[in-house]
Amino acid sequence: MADKLKDDCFALPPGVNWTPVDDALAKLRETLPVVAEAVQVPVAQATGRILAAPAVATRANPPTANAAVDGYGFHSGAVADGALSLPLVEGRAAAGAPYGAALAPGSALRILTGASLPEGLDTVVLQEDVTLEEGHVQIPAGWRPGANTRPAGEDVAAGASLLPAGHRLRPQDLALLAATGIGVVSVHRPLRVAVLSTGDELVPAGEPAAPHQIYDANRPMLAALLESWGAEVVDLGRAPDNRSEILARLDAGAEADAIVTTGGASAGDEDHISAALREAGSLTHWRIAVKPGRPLALGLWRGTPAFGLPGNPVAAFVTALVFLRPALMQMAGAGWQQPAPTLLPAAFTKRKKAGRREFLRARLGPQGVEVFASEGSGRISGLSWARGLVELPDDAASITAGDLVAYTPFTAYGIA
Ligand SMILES: Nc1nc2c(c(=O)[nH]1)N[C@H]1C(S)=C(S)[C@@H](COP(=O)(O)OP(=O)(O)OC[C@H]3O[C@@H](n4cnc5c(N)ncnc54)[C@H](O)[C@@H]3O)O[C@H]1N2
Numbered sequence: 154m155a156d157k158l159k160d161d162c163f164a165l166p167p168g169v170n171w172t173p174v175d176d177a178l179a180k181l182r183e184t185l186p187v188v189a190e191a192v193q194v195p196v197a198q199a200t201g202r203i204l205a206a207p208a209v210a211t212r213a214n215p216p217t218a219n220a221a222v223d224g225y226g227f228h229s230g231a232v233a234d235g236a237l238s239l240p241l242v243e244g245r246a247a248a249g250a251p252y253g254a255a256l257a258p259g260s261a262l263r264i265l266t267g268a269s270l271p272e273g274l275d276t277v278v279l280q281e282d283v284t285l286e287e288g289h290v291q292i293p294a295g296w297r298p299g300a301n302t303r304p305a306g307e308d309v310a311a312g313a314s315l316l317p318a319g320h321r322l323r324p325q326d327l328a329l330l331a332a333t334g335i336g337v338v339s340v341h342r343p344l345r346v347a348v349l350s351t352g353d354e355l356v357p358a359g360e361p362a363a364p365h366q367i368y369d370a371n372r373p374m375l376a377a378l379l380e381s382w383g384a385e386v387v388d389l390g391r392a393p394d395n396r397s398e399i400l401a402r403l404d405a406g407a408e409a410d411a412i413v414t415t416g417g418a419s420a421g422d423e424d425h426i427s428a429a430l431r432e433a434g435s436l437t438h439w440r441i442a443v444k445p446g447r448p449l450a451l452g453l454w455r456g457t458p459a460f461g462l463p464g465n466p467v468a469a470f471v472t473a474l475v476f477l478r479p480a481l482m483q484m485a486g487a488g489w490q491q492p493a494p495t496l497l498p499a500a501f502t503k504r505k506k507a508g509r510r511e512f513l514r515a516r517l518g519p520q521g522v523e524v525f526a527s528e529g530s531g532r533i534s535g536l537s538w539a540r541g542l543v544e545l546p547d548d549a550a551s552i553t554a555g556d557l558v559a560y561t562p563f564t565a566y567g568i569a
Pocket residue numbers: 162163350351352354355367368369370371372415416417418419420421424445446447448462463464465466468530531
């Protein structure tokens with residue numbers, strides 16, 4: 154009957170077991186182990202790497218009490234309150250060049266920013282606030298004992314916990330490790346992830362293409378995503394829709410820690426990825442109740458986790474963020490990472506059916522969260538337009554402008 158046929162490429166066909174998003178995520182989280190071993194690397198090479206052990210300060214920061222400004226120092230306990238005229242001793246204290254003796258009570262010393270405070274000096278007056286006359290420093294009233302000094306360890310005490318295992322090191326973390334005496338850190342080696350595009354129609358970017366051919370958009374996108382998540386990419390290239398060719402590439406990918414493919418995840422005659430995983434008896438999940446991305450195929454290929462992402466670039470991108478990223482982060486030693494969305498007012502109207510979660514390309518505008526004009530899964534331009542995703546719940550929903558919706562910026566998915 155014609156009225157049973159729907160013009161809806163996202164309709165959930167009856168009689169199929171659709172796995173809810175949360176169930177598929179929970180299964181990945183339960184089953185995927187940490188596979189990246191710990192290695193020792195110099196701090197200067199550790200940005201983007203994941204700590205394999207907690208980092209503990211081996212030294213205080215700052216290691217000694219020191220001057221916060223360029224000026225003149227003295228001991229507050231050895232002088233009266235109010236304006237002072239103190240004899241200036243010879244020499245000075247500078248960062249890296251300590252004074253090397255105790256300062257005589259009642260005298261003043263030239264001291265520069267970062268210099269360790271010598272014994273007998275606990276207060277520094279800014280050089281702009283004093284005058285020098287006949288070997289004396291004239292200090293106006295109003296100075297405070299201890300002014301312009303930084304106590305030892307005010308930032309970090311020796312032995313303090315700095316960062317937990319599983320933390321991904323950022324440039325500023327390298328400063329913290331270096332400052333607290335750490336030269337070498339224990340980090341997980343990067344995960345090696347094999348990437349394969351499948352489809353007879355695919356041509357690499359920049360090459361001549363016949364009208365029936367399309368450019369391989371997924372592989373550069375996925376390789377860049379993986380790199381920004383700290384993985385090393387093993388490029389398996391693109392395979393035609395040929396079973397034995399695809400099996401050979403999957404075998405090559407099994408040398409890596411994980412395999413990511415796009416295309417051939419659905420149920421068509423040329424959908425070899427889902428068929429290969431099914432025939433190997435290792436397809437653990439297929440058909441997720443999600444839009445876009447429902448033909449996501451999750452399984453093992455010769456013991457290596459394989460993520461068969463859908464071919465449509467929008468579906469490949471969304472499933473990479475939602476399923477692949479937390480899974481790889483866990484395997485890499487960073488722990489399961491699912492960003493918590495922020496509730497923000499919608500600047501759109503939308504009705505959705507029950508039974509599947511939906512992710513829309515979104516960005517923030519003056520009226521709230523805007524969504525891309527089309528939900529088409531081949532509309533790659535919407536990925537560049539967007540700054541994040543809106544996640545609509547599994548249940549039916551009717552959203553009108555001003556309703557709160559769950560928005561997650563791409564930055565929370567580790568994309569700059
Ligand atoms: N009978 C059914 N047909 C389809 C279903 C279904 O459940 N039943 N699901 C639809 C959905 S939803 C999606 S998403 C697609 C994904 O299917 P595949 O993973 O098998 O992908 P392909 O058929 O190979 O390709 C889909 C589409 O994407 C283009 N593509 C593929 N690879 C790339 C690439 N590397 N760069 C750019 N574009 C690519 C390809 O040319 C196709 O246009 O299946 C629906 N069909």
